[in-house]
Amino acid sequence: MTALAIRQVTKSFGPVSALTGVDLDVPAQSFTAVLGPSGCGKTTLLRLIAGFAAPDGGTIAFGDQQVAGPGVFVPPQRRQVGYVPQEGALFPHLDVAANITFGLPRAARRSGERLAELLDLVELGRDVATRYPHELSGGQQQRVALARALAPKPSIVLLDEPFSSLDAALRLGTARAVAQALRAANATAVLVTHDQDEALSLADQVAVMRSGRLVQAAAPDVVYASPADPAVAAFVGAAVLLPGTVRGGTADCALGAVAVAPGAVEGAAHLLIRPEQIRILAGSDAVPAAEGVLARVGEVAYFGHDATVRLQLEPSGPEVVARVMGTRTPAAGERVRLAVDGVAAAFPANGH
Numbered sequence: 112m113t114a115l116a117i118r119q120v121t122k123s124f125g126p127v128s129a130l131t132g133v134d135l136d137v138p139a140q141s142f143t144a145v146l147g148p149s150g151c152g153k154t155t156l157l158r159l160i161a162g163f164a165a166p167d168g169g170t171i172a173f174g175d176q177q178v179a180g181p182g183v184f185v186p187p188q189r190r191q192v193g194y195v196p197q198e199g200a201l202f203p204h205l206d207v208a209a210n211i212t213f214g215l216p217r218a219a220r221r222s223g224e225r226l227a228e229l230l231d232l233v234e235l236g237r238d239v240a241t242r243y244p245h246e247l248s249g250g251q252q253q254r255v256a257l258a259r260a261l262a263p264k265p266s267i268v269l270l271d272e273p274f275s276s277l278d279a280a281l282r283l284g285t286a287r288a289v290a291q292a293l294r295a296a297n298a299t300a301v302l303v304t305h306d307q308d309e310a311l312s313l314a315d316q317v318a319v320m321r322s323g324r325l326v327q328a329a330a331p332d333v334v335y336a337s338p339a340d341p342a343v344a345a346f347v348g349a350a351v352l353l354p355g356t357v358r359g360g361t362a363d364c365a366l367g368a369v370a371v372a373p374g375a376v377e378g379a380a381h382l383l384i385r386p387e388q389i390r391i392l393a394g395s396d397a398v399p400a401a402e403g404v405l406a407r408v409g410e411v412a413y414f415g416h417d418a419t420v421r422l423q424l425e426p427s428g429p430e431v432v433a434r435v436m437g438t439r440t441p442a443a444g445e446r447v448r449l450a451v452d453g454v455a456a457a458f459p460a461n462g463h
């Protein structure tokens with residue numbers, strides 16, 4: 112069942128067109144990440160869903176109830192939406208218990224049952240209940256903000272870059288705990304983020320926005336492996352884009368003959384290959400000349416778990432980037448042979 116249906120929504124601020132013809136379906140009890148660069152309209156979309164502003168055109172429906180559209184505007188307090196902002200959303204003069212239960216009827220506030228349930232849900236100990244926001248870490252504060260948003264059992268939870276103020280170490284753990292709590296609460300959630308890793312790792316559906324338009328909405332692996340266009344490809348991860356020619360399920364390019372996804376249009380194309388698909392076979396002496404494509408190793412950036420390796424294709428080909436395991440990094444200057452694993456996505460050259 113669709114919990115949230117957005118149809119042809121537009122919104123302008125004076126001459127600035129923030130949203131243009133946005134369509135998005137969010138299935139019930141699922142997690143959608145709206146991903147896009149700064150200024151693409153993500154927050155505006157979230158604010159329209161919450162009811163903090165009205166669209167200029169189009170409709171928004173929660174289940175079978177239209178909440179915004181021509182002649183219809185349900186105010187935010189009647190939309191049953193939970194909202195988790197970036198930071199600083201907690202009341203500083205109230206302890207955690209009072210913050211979480213703020214929106215609940217008095218009886219539920221008094222019983223403490225729902226409070227205990229919510230603390231468990233966001234994986235916070237009971238001892239945290241009497242602390243004040245300034246006595247919590249940033250990650251704990253965001254968990255409390257989520258517990259407060261979930262307390263009245265909203266139909267939809269909206270999260271506006273809720274992890275962006277956290278440092279890297281806290282970010283991952285908090286994001287995972289929040290996603291888990293949303294699933295455990297059977298909530299329907301929409302998260303706004305400009306962080307591709309966050310979107311790909313947390314969401315069931317990634318909705319990619321660019322310049323006020325929604326350019327692709329699909330499962331994370333589909334957006335990554337079959338992006339709608341080269342710009343989406345580059346935005347959702349590192350991408351090697353090479354010109355090539357598609358013929359009979361294979362493309363010829365600077366990396367040799369590379370398999371392409373079924374249905375690829377024949378002829379001139381831009382090929383998308385992910386850095387982790389480029390495999391360094393071995394030093395050029397150890398591999399028969401017929402195998403792989405020759406390259407010279409340039410800069411190696413070591414990240415511990417893995418490394419990125421810049422490779423200049425020989426004799427005069429373009430530079431490509433490979434992602435290799437941290438235990439198998441070649442040395443700069445070494446000559447190697449390369450192969451491509453898996454399939455490349457092909458975009459017709461005259462299509463863009």
Ligand SMILES: Nc1ncnc2c1ncn2[C@@H]1O[C@H](COP(=O)(O)OP(=O)(O)OP(=O)(O)O)[C@@H](O)[C@H]1O
Pocket residue numbers: 124127128129147148149150151152153154155156305
């Ligand atoms: N209240 C407003 N008045 C005027 N212009 C606005 C207003 N709100 C947003 N905009 C403009 O609309 C466009 C989309 O803004 P929005 O905040 O939705 O983008 P965003 O993708 O959320 O960006 P960020 O990631 O930086 O928050 C931007 O050009 C912004 O300057």
